Amino acid sequence: MENVIILGTGCAGLTAAIYTARANLKPLIIEGSQPGGQLTTTSEVENFPGFPEGIDGFMLMQQVRDQAKRFGTRFTNDIIESVDFSGEFKILNSSNATYKARTVIIATGASPRLLGVPGEQEMFGGKGVTTCATCDGAFYRDMDVVVVGGGDSACEEALFLTRFCSKVTLIHRRDELRASKIMAERTIAHEKIEILWDNGVEEVLADADGRCRAIRTKNLKTGQPEETPCKGVFIAIGHIPNTGFLDGQLPLDDLGYIVPETDSMVRTKIPGVYTAGDCADHVYRQAITAAGMGCQSAIEVERWLAEQE
Ligand code: NAP
Numbered sequence: 679m680e681n682v683i684i685l686g687t688g689c690a691g692l693t694a695a696i697y698t699a700r701a702n703l704k705p706l707i708i709e710g711s712q713p714g715g716q717l718t719t720t721s722e723v724e725n726f727p728g729f730p731e732g733i734d735g736f737m738l739m740q741q742v743r744d745q746a747k748r749f750g751t752r753f754t755n756d757i758i759e760s761v762d763f764s765g766e767f768k769i770l771n772s773s774n775a776t777y778k779a780r781t782v783i784i785a786t787g788a789s790p791r792l793l794g795v796p797g798e799q800e801m802f803g804g805k806g807v808t809t810c811a812t813c814d815g816a817f818y819r820d821m822d823v824v825v826v827g828g829g830d831s832a833c834e835e836a837l838f839l840t841r842f843c844s845k846v847t848l849i850h851r852r853d854e855l856r857a858s859k860i861m862a863e864r865t866i867a868h869e870k871i872e873i874l875w876d877n878g879v880e881e882v883l884a885d886a887d888g889r890c891r892a893i894r895t896k897n898l899k900t901g902q903p904e905e906t907p908c909k910g911v912f913i914a915i916g917h918i919p920n921t922g923f924l925d926g927q928l929p930l931d932d933l934g935y936i937v938p939e940t941d942s943m944v945r946t947k948i949p950g951v952y953t954a955g956d957c958a959d960h961v962y963r964q965a966i967t968a969a970g971m972g973c974q975s976a977i978e979v980e981r982w983l984a985e986q987e
Contacts, residue, residue, distance in 0.1 A: 682704050695972075768780070783953070800880055825849070832915070921934050
């Protein structure tokens with residue numbers, strides 16, 4: 679029987695681990711399919727306090743992980759497929775193990791949203807369609823690529839890709855970027871980035887080898903079709919919370935985000951079950967806010983366990 683099981687090793691989960699480990703609760707973290715969370719695929723993190731020169735996302739998460747480990751956090755690699763929160767103890771099931779805990783912190787984050795257009799799945803991974811410039815950008819050296827999206831992620835991906843690629847076309851469905859002012863200005867001003875405004879993606883087009891050769895879009899105001907030749911398509915259109923495994927055990931909103939109790943950001947309707955980070959927050963979605971929620975959930979766990987004794 680565990681005192682506390684934490685699902686997820688992004689900023690939220692690892693911060694919860696640091697706090698619960700320092701409280702001597704010997705947390706067990708179950709790492710999902712992306713250890714370190716979304717920040718591991720970010721290039722430069724410029725807005726995490728304490729790093730005036732910025733820090734590489736992977737390095738930052740490595741350090742937070744080391745910090746959690748230093749205080750006795752235990753890590754195991756598994757994918758939780760279902761949970762049962764109906765009894766006194768919380769049950770978590772993977773395909774080959776069952777875990778039992780007095781408290782659970784759900785910090786499973788969110789996964790990249792896809793476009794759902796023809797060609798996307800067929801070329802996903804090695805054939806030209808990807809959601810991670812940090813991971814795949816270097817494969818597109820001296821090539822023309824496309825980024826889809828208009829938020830901070832899309833701008834960040836586009837700016838990062840200018841390091842390698844000859845030209846980056848940013849395709850956005852509106853005539854104004856959603857990104858923060860500083861990111862939008864940098865993106866618009868960059869000489870290697872061209873922006874295709876008001877365009878919706880219709881299809882990713884393949885060459886004879888099944889690799890990406892172009893993207894077909896349509897101007898949503900005029901109906902004018904466009905074909906932009908490119909070797910790579912980087913999709914950066916937001917995320918979907920990783921909460922499917924909860925299957926009705928906790929209230930979710932229409933988009934699948936965990937809905938906490940009204941008087942708390944992290945307490946759920948099940949006593950002893952808490953949440954933190956991007957699986958419960960579609961408003962702020964920052965590394966620092968996820969870390970803050972991780973801290974809050976850990977303190978809640980500590981207090982709840984103390985109350986039970
Ligand atoms: P986001 O802010 O939700 O932006 C998603 C973008 O994708 C929007 O421009 C949206 O268009 C577009 N989009 C959504 N669905 C689409 C579809 N089906 N087809 C075409 N376009 C679609 O997501 P994000 O950029 O991933 O950012 C998420 C959060 O992380 C934000 O709070 C952001 O500030 C933060 N973030 C911060 C940094 C940083 O500070 N360094 C870096 C990355 C992310 P509309 O604008 O028309 O809705």
